Amino acid sequence: IMSSIPLRVLIWIISVLALLGNGVVLLVLIGSFSKLTVPRFLMCHLAFADLCMGVYLAVIATVDMLTRGEYYNHAIDWQMGLGCRATGFITVFASELSVFTLTAITLERWHTITYALRLDRKIRLRHACIVMTAGWIFSSLAALLPTVGVSSYSEVSICLPMDVKSPVSQVYVVSLLLLNILAFFCVCGCYMSIYLTVRNPSSMPAHADTRVAQRMAVLIFTDFI
Numbered sequence: 001i002m003s004s005i006p007l008r009v010l011i012w013i014i015s016v017l018a019l020l021g022n023g024v025v026l027l028v029l030i031g032s033f034s035k036l037t038v039p040r041f042l043m044c045h046l047a048f049a050d051l052c053m054g055v056y057l058a059v060i061a062t063v064d065m066l067t068r069g070e071y072y073n074h075a076i077d078w079q080m081g082l083g084c085r086a087t088g089f090i091t092v093f094a095s096e097l098s099v100f101t102l103t104a105i106t107l108e109r110w111h112t113i114t115y116a117l118r119l120d121r122k123i124r125l126r127h128a129c130i131v132m133t134a135g136w137i138f139s140s141l142a143a144l145l146p147t148v149g150v151s152s153y154s155e156v157s158i159c160l161p162m163d164v165k166s167p168v169s170q171v172y173v174v175s176l177l178l179l180n181i182l183a184f185f186c187v188c189g190c191y192m193s194i195y196l197t198v199r200n201p202s203s204m205p206a207h208a209d210t211r212v213a214q215r216m217a218v219l220i221f222t223d224f225i
Helices: 005-030 038-067 075-080 082-114 124-150 166-201 207-223
Strands: none
Touching: 005 038, 038 082, 038 124, 075 082, 082 124, 082 166, 082 207, 124 166, 166 207
């Protein structure tokens, strides 16, 4: 599955870091459940999504290790089997939930800083729950479609929905790409607005809110890259 030794080493390093790093984040955030805020709540979902991506990479790395040198003997069984479909479901679900959550985090920071003096417009935890429920439904549907004939996880050995033979499959793949690009432009627009708000003395956003936004900006832009 992995064509070169550096790629094999790299996928193991990334998968282990993703599993350990996001596992620790979830433990810390869940352990301080009594102090749960909207940013922390959203970070829980982002950590879970990235943890799922770590699981996907670990599965691909493991299958590569077990079939090294003789993948041609296992290709049909793997790509047409339940394992590949489950692995594909995990990666599409994880990537779309991650993009959705990154956008939600950005919008929450933008709203908090833009309306810093409007306590009546503060985002509550129940609002975040509604938004993330929509995110989970969208991500689950996006991941489920290739299992029912809209594109397919069996086209390539890394179990991504790269089957674009039919018009419906083409619309599916292009739609996901466009939604991700749209999310990125939304994030860019929000951070430009945050930057202008912070430079405006009359808005007076809290220093803590600004600091959180700066940290989130680094996380979000590296993830989108």
